[in-house]
Amino acid sequence: MPIIHRLSLLVLAAALAGCASTATDSTSVPGAQAAAAPYRDTIELSGRIQVNYQKDGQPGNVTGGFEWSQQPGQIDVSLISPLKQTMAVIQVTPRQATLTEAGRAPRTAGDIDALTRQALGWSLPVSGLRDWLQGYATDAAGKRFAATPANNSVFTQDGWRLRFVSWQNGKDGVPMPKNIVAERAATAASEELALQIILDPVT
Template identity: 45%
Template sequence: MRKIVSSIAFCSLLLSACATITPPDNIEQNASQRTYIDVLELDGRMSVQYQKNEQDEAIHVSFTWRQSKDRSTITILSPLGQILATIDVKPGIATLTQSGQAQRSAMDVDTLAEQALGWPLPVSGLRNWLQGFATDANNKTFIATSSNTNVLTRDGWNIQYMSWGDDNQTPPQSRPKRIDLTRQTEQAGKVMIRIVLDKWQSQ
C-alpha cells in the first residue's frame, strides 16, 4: 500500500509542477514558432519508471490539468478512471489531496515534493517543457521544433520531443504531443518519464 501511495504522490507532484513556474520573459519574446499560453486545459497520460529500495518500479496514470495564470488544478486518474489524487496550486501554496490520506500542503511544490518523496522531481521546469520551451545546460533558451527535439536542461534532465500535434487555435500552432524525460538521480536511480498529451485546449 505504501508503494501505491508513493507512486500516486510521485505522479501528482510531477504534474503539479506545471502550474507553479512562470515562464521567463525571453521565452515568450523569442518563441517565433509558437506562443506561450497561460490559460490551458490538457488531458493526457503518463508513465514513470524509477527505482525504490533497489527494485524497479513502474506506474501508469492519466491526468486532467486545468491551468489559469495564477492557479492550476490537476486530477490524477487510474487506468479505469478512478480519481487517485487532486492537486490545487495557488500562489504561495500547493495542496495534495488523496482519498483516505491526510491532506498535504506546503509553500510551494518543490517543498511538497521533498516532504513527500525525498528525491528530486522536474518541478521547476515542467510548465515550460510541456509547451516546448526550456533553459539548457548553458543557460540559453531552447525552443523545441520538429527538427530541434532534444535538450539537456540546466538541472540535468534530458528532454526529447518525440511527436507533435496542432492545438485548437486559428491558425493552429504545433504543440508537443509526446515528451520523454530522463535523469540519473541518487535517490531513485535512472528516472524515465513519458508524457503523452491527448487533448490541448487553450482559451
C-alpha cells in the same frame, strides 16, 4: 503504500500499447521547422503519463491519466487511474504546494517535487512541466529553449534530458507537443526518474 503504486502490470502494458499507437511522426505535422505554439499562461491539457523511478534502490513504475489546469499564479493537476478514478490532486501556488490523495488528508509543503516524492514515491516536476507541456524549457546555459519538430531535444538547467518525440497540430495549425520523454539521472539530491507523457489533442 498509496493505491497509485498498485496498478497491475497488465494495465501498464495496455497503457504503453496505447501510448505507442497514438504517437505522431513529426514529419506529418505541417510547419515542421516552426517553433512550438506561443506560450500560454492559461491552458488546460490532459493526457497519459508513465513514470519509471527508483526508490530505496528498487525500481518502480506507474501509469495513468492526468488533467492539467494552469493559470497565472496557480496550477492544478489531477492524477487519474486507468479506471477513471481520481487518485491524487495537486495544487501549486507561489506560497505552497498541496497534495491530496484519495481517502487521505491533504499534505502541504513549499516544494512540490519533495512533496510528491514523499507521498507517491516519485517526484512530479511541476515547475518544469509548466514549460515542457507547451514545448519550452530552460536549457543548461539558462537560456529559453523553444522546441520544434526538427530541433526536439535539450538538456535542462536542472538536469533533465527532454525529447519532444512527436507533435500534433494545435490551434491554427501551429505545432504542439504530443509525446514528451523526460529523463534524469540519479544524483546525491534526487533519484533516477523517467517520464513519458502522451498529450490528448489540443482544443
